[in-house]
Amino acid sequence: MKIREVTLSTTPTAEAVADLRLGDIVYLDGLIYTAREGVYMRALEDKANIPMELPSESAANFHCSPAAVIREDGSFDLGAVTATASFRFAKWLPEWMAKTGARLIIGKGGMSSKDYKEYFVPNGAVYLSTVGYGTGALLGRGVETVEAVHWHEELGIAQAMWVMRARRMGPFIVASNLEGECLFERENVKIAENLERVYEGTKPAVLKRYGETDDRSDEVIG
Amino acid sequence: MIPIDLIETTAETLMDKAAIEIPQDYLDGLKAAARTEDGDLSSFVLKAMLENYEAAKEDRRAMCGDTGVPRWFVKLGNEARIEGGFVALEAALRRATATATTGVPLRPNRVHPLWRTDHNNNVGIGAPEIEYGFEPEGAWIDLITVHKGGLFGTDYRMLFPSDGIEGIKRFYLDSLVAFGKRGLACQPAIIGIGLGGSKDTCMVLGKRASVLRTVGSRNSDPKIAAMEDEFKELGNSIGMGAMGFVGKNMVIDCNIEVGYCHTGGMQMSVHAFCLSSRRAVARLFPDGRVEHRTDPDWFTPYQRRETIEWNPQREAAE
Numbered sequence: 001m002k003i004r005e006v007t008l009s010t011t012p013t014a015e016a017v018a019d020l021r022l023g024d025i026v027y028l029d030g031l032i033y034t035a036r037e038g039v040y041m042r043a044l045e046d047k048a049n050i051p052m053e054l055p056s057e058s059a060a061n062f063h064c065s066p067a068a069v070i071r072e073d074g075s076f077d078l079g080a081v082t083a084t085a086s087f088r089f090a091k092w093l094p095e096w097m098a099k100t101g102a103r104l105i106i107g108k109g110g111m112s113s114k115d116y117k118e119y120f121v122p123n124g125a126v127y128l129s130t131v132g133y134g135t136g137a138l139l140g141r142g143v144e145t146v147e148a149v150h151w152h153e154e155l156g157i158a159q160a161m162w163v164m165r166a167r168r169m170g171p172f173i174v175a176s177n178l179e180g181e182c183l184f185e186r187e188n189v190k191i192a193e194n195l196e197r198v199y200e201g202t203k204p205a206v207l208k209r210y211g212e213t214d215d216r217s218d219e220v221i222g
Numbered sequence: 223m224i225p226i227d228l229i230e231t232t233a234e235t236l237m238d239k240a241a242i243e244i245p246q247d248y249l250d251g252l253k254a255a256a257r258t259e260d261g262d263l264s265s266f267v268l269k270a271m272l273e274n275y276e277a278a279k280e281d282r283r284a285m286c287g288d289t290g291v292p293r294w295f296v297k298l299g300n301e302a303r304i305e306g307g308f309v310a311l312e313a314a315l316r317r318a319t320a321t322a323t324t325g326v327p328l329r330p331n332r333v334h335p336l337w338r339t340d341h342n343n344n345v346g347i348g349a350p351e352i353e354y355g356f357e358p359e360g361a362w363i364d365l366i367t368v369h370k371g372g373l374f375g376t377d378y379r380m381l382f383p384s385d386g387i388e389g390i391k392r393f394y395l396d397s398l399v400a401f402g403k404r405g406l407a408c409q410p411a412i413i414g415i416g417l418g419g420s421k422d423t424c425m426v427l428g429k430r431a432s433v434l435r436t437v438g439s440r441n442s443d444p445k446i447a448a449m450e451d452e453f454k455e456l457g458n459s460i461g462m463g464a465m466g467f468v469g470k471n472m473v474i475d476c477n478i479e480v481g482y483c484h485t486g487g488m489q490m491s492v493h494a495f496c497l498s499s500r501r502a503v504a505r506l507f508p509d510g511r512v513e514h515r516t517d518p519d520w521f522t523p524y525q526r527r528e529t530i531e532w533n534p535q536r537e538a539a540e
Contacts, residue, residue: 023263025266064287065288065329066329067283067284067288067289067327067328067329068327068329069327077327078327079283079287079328080283080284080285080287080329082286082287082288084288085373085374108405108406109404109405109406110404129465131267131270131271131465132267132271132274132405132408132465133286133405133408133465133497134271134274134285134286134287134288134408134496134497134498135270135271135273135274136274136278136283136285136286136287136288136498137277137283137285138273138274139287140281140287141277141281156330156333156340156342157340157342158329158330158331158333158340159338159340171266171270173465184403184465184466187263187466188403188466191460191461191462191466191468194460195460195461198395198456198459198460199392199395201391202388202389202391202392202395203385203386203389204392205379205381205385205389205392206381206382206384206385206389207380207382209379216399219403220400220403221404
């Protein structure tokens with residue numbers, strides 16, 4: 001399979017999103033904002049006003065906290081940028097997407113195909129995974145400027161809402177499509193075919209763990 | 223006497239080097255993996271990681287945005303003396319951690335587990351961890367910092383003698399597959415396995431096996447060294463590569479460390495030191511000399527001693 005490279009706006013058209021294929025490599029242009037558990041809780045549970053015009057300014061929600069510092073003069077020093085695992089945010093994402101019109105959810109590890117089918121596809125959204133994980137220096141290079149940092153006093157630097165201007169920021173990998181298919185699950189199905197052979201000659205532990213599964217196709221998350 | 227200012231400035235340098243410069247042994251291991259990898263997506267990932275290490279060094283920016291949880295290992299020669307004593311040493315390491323967090327910059331990852339309070343400097347209750355070891359001779363101290371990811375790839379299980387090697391293999395594979403899916407363990411990794419001790423020391427042994435031994439090192443017990451080779455191959459035969467994509471490389475190396483345990487048990491822990499295997503080491507001498515390296519050289523014959531008294535002549539003769 002030849003890997004295809006795509007440049008995408010962070011306010012993408014419906015057509016551009018529909019054109020993405022599992023495994024495409026994406027580079028992003030435009031405003032991108034970080035939002036993870038701190039922002040979700042503040043915006044959705046505490047009902048604080050989101051300090052951006054979404055999705056007109058940006059439809060790209062990055063599950064990330066940058067390695068960055070706010071200097072005393074209020075300016076920013078941003079170094080590396082690496083995603084955090086997204087499956088932990090499934091409880092907030094449906095409401096967040098409905099509220100903000102996010103079309104690109106960017107993070108680590110993706111979600112389940114069930115998540116994609118239930119609320120990504122109806123919102124015209126796909127999931128982009130960072131690469132590695134940990135191409136933090138490459139992604140940091142793709143940040144042209146930090147436009148703003150919201151809620152850092154309330155949430156701390158790691159949980160704050162960082163608004164970054166991306167310029168050919170990447171690489172990212174398309175991990176879901178508008179059919180709701182999941183790249184990681186596709187790979188796991190292929191890998192599972194080999195697992196019986198690899199496990200040959202091993203045996204389960206004498207003392208079981210309560211609630212443990214023996215289903216090796218289990219996605220573990222969700 | 224080792225000057226305290228030298229400890230603090232060296233510690234700052236180590237934080238910077240650990241965050242930015244991938245250790246050569248891991249880099250060589252990953253390059254070797256990249257040459258054998260034929261999964262199209264996992265090949266792409268390894269290539270991107272190799273570019274990332276270069277970008278980090280060129281820009282002097284952290285290789286990974288997730289700083290993990292910075293920690294310190296301090297080893298002292300038996301004759302080492304520190305200006306101000308151990309309280310001054312710990313304060314210097316805490317200050318250096320905070321300074322480097324804003325200086326590099328690093329992500330301030332450390333928060334209170336319940337109140338999520340973030341001091342924005344990676345310092346707090348029990349953070350950074352500082353652990354100690356000793357060697358029979360020398361007036362030097364070794365400062366070792368490790369920035370290891372904190373969430374995935376580590377597990378513990380109480381096994382029993384009747385589980386045997388088959389049970390050890392099963393738990394090893396279970397851990398790799400569970401955390402390897404979707405690449406949560408940020409593999410290919412240096413896998414550390416702890417066997418024996420008690421629950422807490424088993425975790426410590428396994429963590430140290432992953433972060434304080436280099437790629438290509440082997441346990442001094444030839445039978446354990448053979449297991450390390452076998453387990454590396456076993457992990458790489460799963461068919462899973464970087465990010466959990468189809469591939470050949472999960473394990474850059476497998477290091478096993480053991481400790482004597484309860485006669486009825488066989489504790490086991492598994493740890494993954496990730497694609498950003500960040501460690502930096504310096505030896506400080508009383509005359510002010512500082513020698514930088516990336517091999518912690520932690521597991522010396524003294525650390526693995528079995529006897530009551532330390533008797534290097536007899537150990538060497540064996």
